[in-house]
Every structure is written in C-alpha cells, then in structure tokens.
Amino acid sequence: MPVDRAVSILARFTAAQTALIAQFREHAPGSGERQTAADAWSAAQIVCHVAMANEWAASVLAGSTLLAQPVPAGFTERFSPIDVPRQKTFPLPAPAVVGAEAALERLRASGHRMSKAIASLTPERGSSYGVTLPFGTISLFELAELTTAHVARHTQQVERALAVQ
Numbered sequence: 001m002p003v004d005r006a007v008s009i010l011a012r013f014t015a016a017q018t019a020l021i022a023q024f025r026e027h028a029p030g031s032g033e034r035q036t037a038a039d040a041w042s043a044a045q046i047v048c049h050v051a052m053a054n055e056w057a058a059s060v061l062a063g064s065t066l067l068a069q070p071v072p073a074g075f076t077e078r079f080s081p082i083d084v085p086r087q088k089t090f091p092l093p094a095p096a097v098v099g100a101e102a103a104l105e106r107l108r109a110s111g112h113r114m115s116k117a118i119a120s121l122t123p124e125r126g127s128s129y130g131v132t133l134p135f136g137t138i139s140l141f142e143l144a145e146l147t148t149a150h151v152a153r154h155t156q157q158v159e160r161a162l163a164v165q
Contacts, residue, residue: 045094054110
C-alpha cells in the first residue's frame with residue numbers, strides 16, 4: 001500500500017538519521033573538525049553535507065523547490081540505491097570550515113524537515129511525480145529512499161573519519 005510506503009521510508013530515514021547523529025556525537029571534542037587527509041572531508045563536513053542533501057531533498061519532496069514533474073507515461077520505478085553510480089548524487093560541497101556543533105544542529109534541523117516532507121508524501125505525489133538526476137528519473141518516493149541511503153552511507157564514512165584520528 002502506498003500509504004505504508006511513506007511510513008516505511010520514514011522509519012528507515014529516522015533510523016539512519018539517528019545512527020548518524022549517535023555516531024557523530026561519540027567523537028572526542030575537536031576530532032570531528034579534523035581532516036584525515038588534505039583532500040578528505042572532516043566528519044563535521046560530512047555531516048554538514050548530509051544536512052545540505054536532506055534540506056534539498058525535503059524542499060523537493062514538499063514542493064518548495066519546484067523540480068518535481070509528473071513522471072512520463074509508462075514510467076516504472078526501478079530504483080535501487082545500490083545501483084546508483086558512486087558519483088556526486090548530491091553535488092553539495094560542505095563549507096571549508098564548519099564546527100562540529102553547527103554541523104550537528106544543521107543535521108538535526110534538516111532531519112526534522114526531511115521527516116515532515118516524507119510524512120507529507122501522498123501516494124499520488126510520491127509515485128506520480130519525479131525528478132531527473134544525473135543517473136535518470138526517479139519518483140519522489142525513490143528520492144526519499146535515495147536520501148535515506150545517502151544518510152546511511154555517510155554514517156559509515158563518518159565512522160571511518162573519526163576512527164583515523
């Protein structure tokens with residue numbers, strides 16, 4: 001049932017967001033802001049990037065960013081986060097300098113907005129409207145699923161960044 005789909009996505013998003021927040025909060029003071037290599041993001045930058053992606057996706061899902069269009073006739077959902085090429089799905093670079101507390105607060109606020117946006121998806125809007133990303137067109141339900149997978153993937157990246165320090 002489509003209504004259950006939004007509830008299911010919301011539950012997975014909440015779990016991923018909670019895991020990322022917990023992972024990031026466990027770091028030693030100051031360690032979240034250290035870069036592990038010259039070309040690597042700090043854990044705080046990763047968290048800020050996730051927050052920015054959440055904000056963007058929430059605005060698309062809620063309709064405040066007018067990118068969603070009716071999907072083409074014959075459109076079939078086929079999306080799997082595993083199949084998405086490892087490219088800049090959300091080309092949103094984090095600020096060069098960001099504090100851990102500021103990044104965490106932005107992540108919390110973006111998670112709240114994203115949760116509200118997912119909960120507001122109706123069956124019609126979630127499956128009949130979509131966005132075109134570099135790898136193809138996906139429904140709004142699929143965008144919510146992609147954003148959830150994005151949070152989970154970066155939770156692992158934050159864990160690695162904090163472990164190196």
